[in-house]
Amino acid sequence: MSSTEIEVNTAGRNRQTFEEASRLVKYVESLFMPWDFDALLAGFTDDCIVRYAEFPEMHGKEELDKFFRGRALRQKDCWLKKDLRLLMGDMIANTWNCGWIDLQTGKNMWG
Numbered sequence: 338m339s340s341t342e343i344e345v346n347t348a349g350r351n352r353q354t355f356e357e358a359s360r361l362v363k364y365v366e367s368l369f370m371p372w373d374f375d376a377l378l379a380g381f382t383d384d385c386i387v388r389y390a391e392f393p394e395m396h397g398k399e400e401l402d403k404f405f406r407g408r409a410l411r412q413k414d415c416w417l418k419k420d421l422r423l424l425m426g427d428m429i430a431n432t433w434n435c436g437w438i439d440l441q442t443g444k445n446m447w448g
Contacts, residue, residue, distance in 0.1 A: 359421040362431045366419040372409045378402055390448075412437040412446075 368377045378398050381387070387395040387404075395401050415437040423430035435448045 353426050354386055355421065358424040358429050362365050362419050362421045362429070366433075369417045370415060372405065374402060374405055374409075375448050377405060413436050 365377075365380065378401065381398055381401060385395075385397060385400055387400065387401055389395070389404075392404070395404055400403040415435065419431050419433045420429050421429060432441060433448075437446050438444070439446050
């Protein structure tokens, strides 16, 4: 268990303060650089439904895993910055900025 994982551990309960939720968002940010597929997927239930940008809705960890791995294969020199914007009950919302080089086109990408 990493020190970041220890910091976000809240004994199995939802994050209750903005600070706790912010640490969770930063932990998740760290899982993308480099990609830690197992840890990312551990944050989702087997029957999760994920809506992300213009991509089709994803159902379940298997689809999400395929999505994550596909993105990782197309990206070089990826960076990501996530910031918590909302904590309301059991919901959090965050914003992100990221950039990478698309390995298929060689273009610098921003998201």
